[in-house]
Amino acid sequence: MSDAHQDSRWSIDEAELARLTKEARQFKGESLWSDAWRRLRRNRAAFLALLFLAAFGGVSLLAPFLPIPSPKAISLRDEPGTPEWLWSVPAAPTKAPDRGAATTRSTRNLWNDGWRHRSTVILAADDEGAAEKARARVEETSGRGAILETYPADEGDGLEVYASVPMLEGDAPEVDYRATDFGGTATCWDVSTAGADEPVGAVHSLRLQSADGTDFDAAQVSGWSVEARGRSVRLFLGRAEARPGLGDWVVAYRLAAELGSLPTAVLLDGTLLPGSAEVAWEGTPRGAQTVDAELLEGVEAMDLGRQVAASLAASPIEGVTYLETRHEDGYWEFKGLVGAMDRALRRARIATFGLWQTGNWMGTDGQGRDLLARIVWGSRTSIIVGIIASLCSLLIGVLYGAFSGYMGGRIDNLMMRIVDVLYSIPFIFVVIFLITVVNEYRTELEDQFGIDREKIFFLVIGAIYWLTMARVVRGQVLSLKNTEFIEAARVIGASTTRILLSHVVPNVLSIVIVYLTLTIPAVMLFEAFLSFLGLGIEPPKVSWGLLAVDGTQAINPIKIYWWLVVFPAGAMGSTLLALNILGDGLRDALDPKLRGKN
Amino acid sequence: MPILDVQNLRVRFETHHGVVRAVDGVSFSLEEGETLGLVGESGSGKSVTNLALMGLIPSPPGVVEADALRFEDRDLLALSDEELRGVRGNEISMIFQDPMTSLNPLLTVGRQLTEVLEVHERLSRREARKRAAAGLADVGIPEPERRLDQYPHELSGGMRQRVMIAMGLLCRPKILLADEPTTALDVTIQAQILELMQKLQREYGTAIILVTHDLGVVAGMSDRVNVMYAGRLAETAGAVELFDDPRHPYTRGLLGSVPRLSGDTDADLDSIKGSPPDLADLPAGCAFRPRCSFETERCAAEPPPLFDLGGGRSSACLERDALGQPEGGAR
Amino acid sequence: MLRFLARRFLWFVITVSTVMTVSFFLMHSVKGGPFDGERKLDPVIEANIKARYHLDWPLWRQYLQYVGPFNLDDQRALAAFDEEGGFALWRSEGADGEPTRAFGGVLTGDFGPSFRYKDFTVNDILEESLPISALLGVLSMMFAIALGVSAGIASALRPGSGIDLTLRIAATGGIALPNFVIASFLVILLVFLIPLLPVAGWGTIQHMLLPGLCLGLVFAAYIARLTRTGMLETLSADYIRTAHAKGLAPRTVVMRHALKGGLLPVVSYLGPATAGILTGSLVIEKIFFIPGTGSHFINAATNRDYTLAMGVTILFTVLVYTLNTVVDMAYTLLDPRITLEDE
């Protein structure tokens, strides 16, 4: 270098240059973020918005912990319930139209506004005293406080006792399917009447043998039912003789090709099982397929009902008999990490608040669901959608924009032209089209790739919101590419990755954060929009769009259920407003032109 | 009787950072046909003085006060908004510093010229157009008819400034306030424009207040010169006297900082050290004190008033006599 | 100018054919086709239906037929004299013996038969619903511009005043809230609490006012913001001071000198606003039960009426693209500094 340039300005030695670049970077890096934070804090509106969002997001994420009613359980009502400032709702039903003869055991809980995520042990008792003892036994067995409701028995003159405890996992009967040493084959074919193309049914013929060669005895089976998803089939074989702790058998196999019809007849070792249609199946069927099958045995866990029954069997209470146990599910079960977190939060709720829960502070909707709970859970959905979909768009946009900007020249030109073309398409229409088409493949996607509708939704939204991000990132990368400190880094021989990681990324990051905060509200609006049109989140799940549908449907000339409009709109509006304000504030805070000023 | 008489003009801006006294007690008068130079560093209140005369100080934050602001026999401060509009652009007009931004980029040159005539002389569009073309020809623009239909961005910088001047002179104003009319132009065009202004002044007998920080321009153009510093007059004198015998340290500094073409470039320019003061936070006493090499204890007491030195000149320096003529007009 | 239009047209062709091709193949890649999933049809009837919609053709041929401009169906009918042709002639009749209508392809402006409304073509449906949607759209655009521009100017003329603050808060709310929420509030307010307007329904212009307002408000909010910043910027420009120095009345200064520059950002927003209004109309038409194109589109999408859905998508793409071009041209008329050649 110094050979080429005799000029004294160029004769900095390389160590010195490295030191300078490092210093410059540190100075830049530190001051950028601390400066931005300082300026954000001075912007009172943006700071308040940040606090609000933190609080609101926290509340939504902690939804299962909050002592609010179930967002999901419906109860039969004539109309939406008005907001009431009841500090707490008695956990027992309060609003049954007639607690007496008008309800029977099968309809009673439909008017229930109490705790809805609960297991109810129903027992017959001779009198009030026996009922109390029964409650004590349920509490003792479950280890949880129980509420007691008593009704006159449907028949006779005893009492029917409902002892309810907050439901925990393990309460509901769960069946574990365990491998047996029976296995074999399933031969399946469609059956059609002469002349018609379409099959009128299908025959599944099973041959099951144990490892030592004994045939599976068809007499043990009382009937069958089937569950088929795409090509995987699970045939449930009922037991002829009930045995405690043991449930159905399952024969599981995967077809080589999909059949035109679900099975209408099942054969076990050539015997038609009860419940099968009469079909002529003799002879070698045309187009039959034979696949391997395995037999699983269902083992039932000791659920709450069984435990109470067993306890009563071991030490009976005078005048009390066990009838049945019901489970009312008040939440949505999520899979994976979220599910685990939710269960932990729910246990924490029961430990902290017991059976206490708030009244319908924001009223209920037409189906008796608590509006506050629906808003909290709906926000949870919308916030999760907003964040994940924005991250999708971020990923696509940043990769696309950075690549385009980095390559420059013709490639850049072409890639940006593509963005232009996409910009000029009215996207909603294409997206709606896309969503409906993708919907046709729901089961396949779910079976083969584990992609459910929500994930598709995230991807589709992410796939259309990346355009602006790509443009912005590309612009930034393009302008950075030629700046002096990148030149300097290149001169001292830093690798491309290093340059990218230590110079480009931090500089692009600030603008990415700004656009992310502005994309999230846009995406949330879009989710609400699609859900409103019935193309997004589906009931019984809840999101802002679905709440808004409820709201618009509640508007009618006879009575204005204002709470169904005002509260969801308030939650939605304030969150989106806060996000917008925060986004603007961040943009100002991170704007390099304003850096260092107040 | 002077055509314009300004007594104790004060303009302050009440901003978030404090009160800025942009003009603080300026008095001067202007005779018919006279050219008054107004010089000073940028930020010394030259433009604000002119805008105050036009009644164009934005309010809020600006507040304009004066003991007298007399134009012919009218008190400018007492005029109603409407009467003031009748004066603006008609009897007193103003040319702004930057011809690039001072013309509306979205309207044709013609439209911007004719609207002046339509407002003040109630001419029809066609007559106004004729007059506008004549006005353009007056300032030496070729093919004026064609120019009328062009947009400012289609003209060169010098052309645009000519348009501005034509616009200022369309109604034959009695006073033309020229706020740095040549600063944005290159030197040859500068000379043309100045020559043009002098020619038109001779023809129409217009009085000009010429704002500039280019002392060379002032020397060539003006009859008298006001030197402003930090919103106050530092010195006022006939152009010749001022250059020969400056009686204020600031004026001396200004004269010293004029780069001379002849002479040794490496010699230290006798420029003014330090930077212009913050108008919101002026030092006590003479505002020039921190930069003054003649400063004494007295200077800190209070801002010096304008002392009459006789012969139509005055200076706001306590040590004005010490300045004398040490180098005997070595220039 | 011509070069600009030519280039625009080239990109227009690329855009529209992308949309058309992608949606066509998406639609035809769906397993089972549009007539599956309901009760089983008689195979003969099904074959007839498929023939009617050309679903029995190979995909490339269906695509050519869809794009046009040659009617492959007619060609087959013309060839009726050879052996295969006789078969084709039978096929070009519907199940009920009525001859199917000729279908010339998108290039001739024919979007083909609707898959759901058996006796209608997509064009029939569009002809019926488009005027309604257009009226709604124009009305809401008028609301958006009128409200937005006047609010923006009112704000900009007195920045920091109470009016400015109120209008800015309202605008931020308008941007943050979805239009169906705004619609709910307005219905409660204007229909039930202060009964000024009729309940949802269809027919008179009064029935249109509320939907138009609801649809326009969001864009009014954006326009108010743009106008405010644009006006503030121009009002602080040097040439405004020049205008004042000429002795023009404040009104004249604002109207003649500031407004044009201040509204330039609004003009360039009109393109995106149009697209936004089309989008918003989907929701508004649903809320107010308006039988416009948007309602039909949603129905079509959820009912697998793919020709109708595609027709609407293509039509709206063309519409938005054309309007964007018009807006760009209008922009150059307003701002002489910009020339179309620059692009």
Ligand SMILES: Nc1ncnc2c1ncn2[C@@H]1O[C@H](COP(=O)(O)OP(=O)(O)O)[C@@H](O)[C@H]1O
């Ligand atoms: N609208 C305004 N608000 C606040 N301060 C202003 C305003 N206009 C001018 N000033 C202040 O008045 C002072 C004088 O400005 P000006 O007259 O433009 O100086 P110059 O002598 O360079 O023309 C400057 O310091 C400027 O900060």
Ligand code: SF4
């Ligand atoms: S009054 Fe004092 S400080 Fe001010 S200019 Fe004169 S000598 Fe300098």
Ligand SMILES: [Mg+2]
């Ligand atoms: Mg100035």
